[in-house]
Amino acid sequence: ADAMGWSGGWVRTPNLDRMGAGGGRFTSAVTNTPVCIPARVSQVTGHYPHNTHIWDNFRHDLPAETRTWWQAIRNAGYRTSIFGKTHLHHHSGDLRDREHLVHAYGMDDVNEIGGPRASARCASHMTERWEKLNLWRKYKDDYAERFRSKPYVAHPSALPLTEYADVYVGQQAKNYLQNYDRDQPWFCHVSFGGPHEPWDAPEPYASMYRPEDMPIPIASHETLHGDELSGLIGRKLARAAQNPPIPSPKDIAAMRANYAGNVTLIDDQIGEILEVIEQRGELHNTVIAFSSDHGEMNGDHGLIYKGHFLNGALRVPLLMRTPTTAAEKPVTDKTCDSPVEWFDIGPTLVELADGKLEHQQFAKSLCPMLEDPNREHRAFAVSEISGEVMLMDRQWKLMFNCRGEPYLLFDQLNDPRETVNSLDKPQNRELVNRMTEALLAHFIQTQVDLSSKRDEAVGARS
Numbered sequence: 001a002d003a004m005g006w007s008g009g010w011v012r013t014p015n016l017d018r019m020g021a022g023g024g025r026f027t028s029a030v031t032n033t034p035v036c037i038p039a040r041v042s043q044v045t046g047h048y049p050h051n052t053h054i055w056d057n058f059r060h061d062l063p064a065e066t067r068t069w070w071q072a073i074r075n076a077g078y079r080t081s082i083f084g085k086t087h088l089h090h091h092s093g094d095l096r097d098r099e100h101l102v103h104a105y106g107m108d109d110v111n112e113i114g115g116p117r118a119s120a121r122c123a124s125h126m127t128e129r130w131e132k133l134n135l136w137r138k139y140k141d142d143y144a145e146r147f148r149s150k151p152y153v154a155h156p157s158a159l160p161l162t163e164y165a166d167v168y169v170g171q172q173a174k175n176y177l178q179n180y181d182r183d184q185p186w187f188c189h190v191s192f193g194g195p196h197e198p199w200d201a202p203e204p205y206a207s208m209y210r211p212e213d214m215p216i217p218i219a220s221h222e223t224l225h226g227d228e229l230s231g232l233i234g235r236k237l238a239r240a241a242q243n244p245p246i247p248s249p250k251d252i253a254a255m256r257a258n259y260a261g262n263v264t265l266i267d268d269q270i271g272e273i274l275e276v277i278e279q280r281g282e283l284h285n286t287v288i289a290f291s292s293d294h295g296e297m298n299g300d301h302g303l304i305y306k307g308h309f310l311n312g313a314l315r316v317p318l319l320m321r322t323p324t325t326a327a328e329k330p331v332t333d334k335t336c337d338s339p340v341e342w343f344d345i346g347p348t349l350v351e352l353a354d355g356k357l358e359h360q361q362f363a364k365s366l367c368p369m370l371e372d373p374n375r376e377h378r379a380f381a382v383s384e385i386s387g388e389v390m391l392m393d394r395q396w397k398l399m400f401n402c403r404g405e406p407y408l409l410f411d412q413l414n415d416p417r418e419t420v421n422s423l424d425k426p427q428n429r430e431l432v433n434r435m436t437e438a439l440l441a442h443f444i445q446t447q448v449d450l451s452s453k454r455d456e457a458v459g460a461r462s
Helices: 014-021 036-045 069-075 095-105 125-132 136-148 165-178 228-242 249-279 323-327 342-352 367-371 426-446
Strands: 024-026 079-084 109-112 186-191 288-291 318-321 381-385 388-392 396-400 406-411
Touching: 014 249, 014 288, 014 318, 024 367, 036 069, 036 342, 069 079, 069 186, 069 342, 079 165, 095 109, 109 165, 125 136, 125 165, 165 186, 165 249, 228 396, 228 406, 288 342, 318 323, 318 342, 342 367, 388 426, 396 426, 406 426
Parallel strands: 079 109, 079 186
Antiparallel strands: 024 318, 288 318, 381 388, 388 396, 396 406
């Protein structure tokens, strides 16, 4: 969430900054779950993990009969397309063999790739191209070598810039829009796999940023360690300490510099797509949303990757530019600090497309916030992972373990680096009780088990 020019200042993202200046910027957006597949399933359906029962990245396939907001966009008259990673079905074999599923979810035109890990084993249009160029074996060998010793070491990809996955995705979307000539209006979902481990941004992006210029990571703090009530975070910190090699400060600085390079690479691809839309004479009439399914710790608290509720993994960027927000003269500040959940993008786009959602779901349109960013979108945002739950309002973040017991409370206004557990402070007892009651009410309101309702359900097949 902080890896944009306007939000953090340590990464150059002129195109995302341009979007943010002409649209809504949501500073308190969180992922519904900081794990790829469950987050993407929640995003496309508007259902929480406790509805879908999908908690991890194992072999899950979203059933073809699943109801999604993509279908609502298509039903509103748009030609829908997706380029890049969907992660809505299992990543093995040839992704093209399951293209019929992505069509069923609501996408007319599909060019799907696996993520960085999956692209070493999953065939796609992209890997077929790599194979013809004698690059796929180089990618596989490079990937295997990285994970043989220290996966967090940053060095450039074995792929040339022109064939790097995020460039492939950006260029496929760009070429599609350049050549789009149907009577239907278009809807284009561009899903970059990065920035993501391994830290392999290609040159010149790999050396674009100096490691010594990167933000210093948040130090691991003893308040996050402890007994079993420390939940997922405590277990991850314990495993990190017990399983060397541990990233050194030099490793972390290099990771962050490579990550920043990958972000700028993606920003450049977004810029090329925006240029095509502008050349088509459509930028003034185009809605653009930008977000991510999770963040990356990049050394904060001694951790890498995701899979818990600390801000590095939980918070996500969210920008929303509409013809109305972009046309405002003078441009007004549309920064919204109210809690937002990333699946709220779906009903927002459906509303802006004059579509209609036909299935029960729990995401909420952000359109009122685009008109008045000072409104309260949600009293609190919720995220879930492996049976644990996080509740966050404008100031406080409370985490519950699998037994429903609170174990971490952070004051995000006065402790944004999340180093002090405020749970046991006597003055916070009433706050904890109030937030616990709010969470119980939330579960009562959203306790719809969709796993057995095949007409509307998100299902899982292991």
